Amino acid sequence: MDVQGTVAPGFEPVREAFVRNFAERGERGAAVAVYRHGERIVDLWGGTRDVDGTDAWQRDTAQIVRSATKGVAAAIPLLLHQRGQLDLDAPLGTYWPEFKAHGKERTLVRHLLGHRAGVPAVDRPLGAHELDAAPAALAAQPPAWEPGTAHGYHAHTYGWLLGELVRRVTGHTLGSWLDEEITRPLDLDLWIGLPSAEAHRVGRIGPVSPPASSSALRLRPKRAVSEAYADPDSLTRRAFGALLTPDENAAAYRSAELPASGGIATARSLAAFYASLIGEVAGRPRLLAPATVALARTEESAGPDRVLIVNTRFGLGYMLHSPASPLLAAGSFGHPGRGGPLAFADPESGIAFGYVTNGFQKGVTADPRAQALVGAVRAAL
DSSP: OOOEEEEOTTOHHHHHHHHHHHHHSOOOEEEEEEEETTEEEEEEEEEBSSTTOOSBOOTTOBEEOGGGHHHHHHHHHHHHHHTTSOOTTSBGGGTOGGGGTTTTTTOBHHHHHTTOSSOSSOSSOBOGGGGGGHHHHHHHSOOSSOTTSOOOOOTTHHHHHHHHHHHHHHSSOHHHHHIIIIIHHHTOOEESSOOGGGGGGBOOOEEEOOOTTOOOEEOOSSSOHHHHHHSTTSHHHHHHTSBOSOOTTSHHHHHSOOTTTOOEEOHHHHHHHHHHHHSOBTTBOOSSOHHHHHHHTSOOEEEEOTTTOSEEEEOSSSEESBTTBOOSSTTOEEEEOTTSOEEEEETTTTEEEEEEESEEESSEEEOHHHHHHHHHHHHHO
């Protein structure tokens, strides 16, 4: 495997783990980047640009990152709160009056960020051409549980809810606000709503199977998530099926603003984004004040997840370190993407991590490729 890029002295184990991902863990094309205290110490890429192609992955190749998008989107309400424009303890209906319908008037903004809002699914799955109707549909339906009393992963609806909240508060779409306030000032290759001028840089993704010998952490709850997903009436199936059969390689999907699942980024920019949350990068001021970072990683939800079936932990918009979503250390906060991508920050060590891939593995809760890289970072530290 011809791996390109650089690693700082002492972090050679990350390169070794990256190479082994191709040899032993079914990797086709990927990139990983790591920052420490605002300095890039790992920047590697290799394999093919497309999961089913032969063209080499380039330095600026970007990929869809699925639910790792949620961690990017979550920074926006936290920044709005930091600026005094959004009260995290206010009812969501304060900013979005229509959302109060059917007993949802006690839903707080923090409930949305902690997956406690009780609307992980829509009453009728929506097609890609109906996305503009999603917020109104969610506002009009009753919750699946009393908001704030339990949590369940809002796989798609998280993005529609958060996007509408940001629009109501700022007057801008979430993707355009991100571009104006974060990605362009920081010079990041990171989009929620891919511009057509950047489409040529994005590789094709697809499923890959982990080798039989893989040490992937697999789901073993009382009722496996695969069993729940097979039941068309289950909350699991309805949550993940809220958006009908999207073609993630289609131009229309990539250009849509899907703050829960449609973000596109390079590993370098994902890592730089998280590095910017916790410290200065390239002389630019940090995005989140220490008090806001504390909010992001203070446990908001923990225990049995009504959608994912396993026990999960969430802060305000971010997954926290747990067996279902292992990060670097107990104080880390970030978000994985289903099947592979991972990005997070760890304030105590100053580490920010980003990993993207074009091969998405099924049936794992902690991707073995990403975890091998995280383990190598941990060992190097």
